[in-house]
Amino acid sequence: MIELEQLIHLIAFDEYETLSKAAEQLHISQPVLTRSMQKLEEELEVPLFYRTKNRIHFNETGLLAVKHAKRIVSDAKDMKKQLIEFDRKLHTFSIGSCAPAPLQYLGQKVSQSYPQKTILTEIRDMNVLITGLKEKTYTMIIMPYSIEDEQIESISFMKENLFFSLPKSHPFIHKKAISLKEMDGERMLLMSNIGFWHQMHKEKMPNTKFLIQNDRSVFYDLVELSTLPSFTSDYVMKTEQMPQNRVIIPIEDEAAHATFYCWYLKENEVTLKSLLYQL
Amino acid sequence: MIELEQLIHLIAFDEYETLSKAAEQLHISQPVLTRSMQKLEEELEVPLFYRTKNRIHFNETGLLAVKHAKRIVSDAKDMKKQLIEFDRKLHTFSIGSCAPAPLQYLGQKVSQSYPQKTILTEIRDMNVLITGLKEKTYTMIIMPYSIEDEQIESISFMKENLFFSLPKSHPFIHKKAISLKEMDGERMLLMSNIGFWHQMHKEKMPNTKFLIQNDRSVFYDLVELSTLPSFTSDYVMKTEQMPQNRVIIPIEDEAAHATFYCWYLKENEVTLKSLLYQL
DNA sequence: TGTGCTTACGCTGCTCGTAACAATG
DNA sequence: CATTGTTACGAGCAGCGTAAGCACA
Numbered sequence A, B: 001m002i003e004l005e006q007l008i009h010l011i012a013f014d015e016y017e018t019l020s021k022a023a024e025q026l027h028i029s030q031p032v033l034t035r036s037m038q039k040l041e042e043e044l045e046v047p048l049f050y051r052t053k054n055r056i057h058f059n060e061t062g063l064l065a066v067k068h069a070k071r072i073v074s075d076a077k078d079m080k081k082q083l084i085e086f087d088r089k090l091h092t093f094s095i096g097s098c099a100p101a102p103l104q105y106l107g108q109k110v111s112q113s114y115p116q117k118t119i120l121t122e123i124r125d126m127n128v129l130i131t132g133l134k135e136k137t138y139t140m141i142i143m144p145y146s147i148e149d150e151q152i153e154s155i156s157f158m159k160e161n162l163f164f165s166l167p168k169s170h171p172f173i174h175k176k177a178i179s180l181k182e183m184d185g186e187r188m189l190l191m192s193n194i195g196f197w198h199q200m201h202k203e204k205m206p207n208t209k210f211l212i213q214n215d216r217s218v219f220y221d222l223v224e225l226s227t228l229p230s231f232t233s234d235y236v237m238k239t240e241q242m243p244q245n246r247v248i249i250p251i252e253d254e255a256a257h258a259t260f261y262c263w264y265l266k267e268n269e270v271t272l273k274s275l276l277y278q279l
Numbered sequence C: 001t002g003t004g005c006t007t008a009c010g011c012t013g014c015t016c017g018t019a020a021c022a023a024t025g
Numbered sequence D: 001c002a003t004t005g006t007t008a009c010g011a012g013c014a015g016c017g018t019a020a021g022c023a024c025a
Helices: A003-018 A017-026 A028-042 A059-090 A100-111 A126-134 A196-206 A216-225 A235-239 A266-278 B004-015 B019-026 B029-042 B062-089 B100-113 B126-135 B196-204 B214-223 B234-239 B266-278
Strands: A049-051 A055-058 A092-097 A118-123 A139-143 A151-168 A187-191 A209-213 A230-233 A245-252 A257-265 B049-052 B056-058 B090-098 B116-125 B142-144 B152-167 B189-190 B209-213 B230-233 B246-248 B257-265
Touching: A003 A017, A003 A028, A017 A028, A017 A245, A017 B019, A028 B004, A028 B019, A028 B062, A055 A059, A059 A092, A059 B029, A059 B056, A059 B062, A092 A100, A092 A126, A100 A118, A100 A139, A100 A151, A100 A230, A100 A235, A100 A257, A126 A139, A187 A216, A187 A230, A187 B196, A209 A216, A230 A235, A257 A266, A266 B019, B004 B029, B004 B062, B019 B056, B049 B257, B056 B062, B090 B100, B090 B126, B100 B116, B100 B142, B100 B152, B100 B234, B100 B266, B126 B142, B152 B234, B152 B266, B189 B214, B209 B214, B230 B234, B257 B266
Parallel strands: A092 A118, A092 A139, A187 A209, B090 B116, B090 B142, B189 B209
Antiparallel strands: A049 A055, A139 A257, A151 A230, A151 A245, A151 A257, B049 B056, B142 B257, B152 B230, B152 B246, B152 B257
């Protein structure tokens, strides 16, 4: 059987035009190349070169052989790449989410249920998530509504309710609840990367100027030191310390109350059983 | 780089299910297979097997690896086959003809012009010839009419005229010429494998019973020893000895006079120059 | 106890690089 | 005489098979 190494030599000779140069590029001695090509011809049982005493170049069969060789060698390299990628996916639990809170929660649960797996989490637009789930980029996605179709199953696993976080100087601090519309028109602090909540804010509060913060600690500093209103949620309040100088007021709108669902492919139900049991 | 041999081992293990059986089939010792598979895993940088102390079988990645391996190995084997076939075609001058006489003539010319080439000659139906020329099964074909299109060029190179060969007892022996129609209705001796002439005979002499002979020497014996009419041609008479007891009469019909043309692909014009010059 | 995989070990022979040689321009 | 390809030669080690070890049914 021919060897891949011989094919690599062949391709190098095609590229560098003389055996000497090819040998140099391959970091082998030139006689090795001579023999390698001789042996390849023997094994293929066809001549691949025209030879004169100190010059060698491809004949037509040789040129055809190069084409085959390139394909085979690239296939072999592809094989390695694809297997590594496949193996990586086997050991990765990939979660895509429409919002940060349920992602954080689910991430914890997954790392408990599958301690040997790498966990990969992302916040993305909902249409991207659905495509990704079907294409198996994601093992599981988190969505704010449920589904049940031929491929996909879903279960609810947490709720999140938004609140206004107002400075004590704010005129609304004595209200029992406030609507988004009532608050619209001010300037507000807002974290970036909050998934579908961001879209909701833009829609329901079109006249508000959101001062978007990428850095979590900067955001909290500003909440503490400024009189700008901001949002918070019951999940955030459970997991993070609240500043003292703020009044928390419920939001009336339906849109500020989300129920989150895990979506997963039915074909993965068995593998996911232990996790689903936890939720 | 992985080796094709390792992939062959992998495929054998897939087929025979235990290393021992695969090793036996491959005519190698079993430890060689153990090491070969270990090394393959190392080089691919992924585990391919589940192992217990005395049992080994594929994991999911391994099954995928087998698929890749099968493709690569079969490609490598294909490479050899295709190169051999390509090389063979390079050294073969293949002629297809509609009739035997011009084929014999052209065959001689070709073997003079390309003494290093293998010459392959066939008599086939004309539509088969044309397809074969386009598909490069034939280097050149011989047809009874000319052509000139985008791909194909043709030149005339010989004529052949048929004659009746009659026993001296035949009533027509004093005629200057006879038509096919006049002779129709008798029994006649005919060689097989005479290409398009056969079709012509059947069309122009529908009431004649042709006694077809496969063996050339039997045909000549019958011509000599029987009183059955037969055909001959100016080309045949030039190259073969004529029996004494026969009278040769020209045939009137156009259909009994053929001009033969070499057809070849324009792209081959350069390669064929020395031959074309001879014709 | 037989089957199957892995590891240990020693030997063979393959393949490497160096060197010498031949041809070419 | 610099460049290139082929052949000769000796050394090193890669990979082979045998044998021993270990687990399992």
